[in-house]
Amino acid sequence: MALYAELHRHLGGSVVPRVLWRYFERHSSELISRFADYPEFEEFYTRPRNTLDEYLELHTLVESVQTVETLPYFIYRLLRGAYIFENLAYLELRYTPYLRTPEHLSQSQRIDKMAEIVDVVGRASKISEYPIVTSQILCMHSRLPYEVNKAIVDLAAQSRQYVCAVDIAGGDSYYRDRLKEWIELYEYALSLGINTTGHLYETTAGFYPELLPYLMRIGHGIQIPLLYPELLPDLAKRNQCLEVCPTTYLKTGTLQDIRQLKLVFDRCFNAGVDIAICTDNAGLHNVRLPFEYENLLTYDIINFEQLQACQDAAFRHAFAWPYSQRPASLLNGLLKPQSAQILAMKTN
Template sequence: MALYADLHRHLGGSVVPRILWRYFQRHDDHLAQRFPKYNEFEEFYTRERSSLDEYLELHTLVESVQTAKTLPYFIYRLIRGAYIFENLAYLELRYTPYYRTAEHLSEFERIEQMAEIVEIVGKASQVKEYPMITSQILCMHTRLPYQVNKAIVDLAASRPDYVCAIDVAGGDSHLAQRLDEFVSLYKYARSLGIKTTGHLFETTNGCYPELLPYLMRIGHGIQIPLKYPELLKEVAQLQQCLEICPTTYFKTGTLEEISQLKIVFDRCFEAGVDIAICTDNAGLHNVRLPFEYENLLTQDVIDFAQLESCQDAAFRHAFAWPYQQRPASLLTGLLKETYPDEQLVNSH
């Protein structure tokens, strides 16, 4: 039964270790020789890193094999796993389309090919046997030049059938030298009616309040309640939602233990700031969304009422969810129509 929504999942980090390793063994001799045994590959792929930048380097490993030809292979398996094992009814996949284009092409040709990539991802995400609403978030990147990032914004505006928003990725510390540039790109996106989120306030090196007014959601944002709680009032007034991805912060060395997240949730709930619990890179972490829920509960970071509030918030802030209610509420209505209260009472 599909019940949940994941608003923050990267296409590059969504491939589970076993599927990626099998692909190497069958289709990539170089990487197959580099990782001949699965256990060694899983340990390498999922271990904790010392910094966000080191962690993000793993994306390049996957991006190198996620091409126009292979994307349907990976996406089918991603959708199948998300539906069967995670009970997802809604999924937003984010990625930088430029990094899925052919590297031998010129910059202009790669920009042109990005539209093909969006089309491939969009069609591959529609799997009849695993009915799930999906949409794409296109990521600008801190290591890409302005003209490529602007082309990503324009592409998002041209394909509302497949794309629901834009983001900026590439490590939050790299924003500093180009902050004005990304402010202008977000202003441009909002002028086109594009919805926005952004990797911000994830680490202490990525705190840029100048970008907050242009975001509808905040990718991570944990440093706001941890280090800058005075900003929570503004976040609440803007009706922004934090996309909290618990496992990420231990994989990147940002936090040391899960109990540190309790203050994040407590301060946000107190300030009236919504939180959506997400996976970020489910493959890199070898973790699925229900585990994130369970781990927060069993470690007393949140209670069941707060979990339900976060699940409601995920659908409320989903950029492409077409209904007013989350699936659980819709199912409850259907059950009441099928089994009137008297009938349910008599059946007991």
């Protein structure tokens, strides 16, 4: 039964270790030649890293094999798992299309190829046997030039049947020197009617209050309630939602203990700031969204009522969810006539 919404999942980090290992075995065995067996590969792929930069290097391993030809293979398996094991009704996949184009091409040729990537991802995501509402978020990247990032915004505007928003990624410690560019690009995106989110305040280096007014949602944002709670009232006024990905902060060394997130949730609930619980990189973590829910409950970071509030917030802030209610409410509506009929049969 599909019930949940996932707002922050990277295409590069969404491939679970077993699927990636099988692909490498069949098509790129040289990439796993240094591993004796699958358990050794899984341990390397999913173990915690010391920093966010070290963690993000793993994305390059997957990006190198996510091409026009192979993306349908990976997306089919991603959606199959999301539907069967995670009960997802809605999924936003984010990635940088430029990084899925052939590296030997010129910059302009790679820009031209990006539209094909978006189209392939969009078509591959429409699977009748796993009916999940899907959409794409295109990520600008801190290590790409302005021309490429602007082309990504333009592509989002031209691909509205598949794309619901733009993002900025690549490590939040690298934005400062080009802050004017990012503001200009977000202003441009908003002028085109494109939804916006962005990786900010994930780490202590991600302090960019100048960018906050341009975002509808905030990717991670946990350092706001932890270190800058005075910003929370403004987030509440702007109806901004934090995309909190619990396991990520342990994998990147950002937090030492998941229980540190209790302060994040407490302060956000008290300030009226919505949180959507997400996985970020379900493959790199070897976890699924229900596990994130269960972990937060197990460590008494949130209670069941707060969990439901976060699940409701995920659908409320979803950029491309086409209904006014979340699936549980729709299902209840369908079941009411059936329940009434059963009650009538019992009383007659």
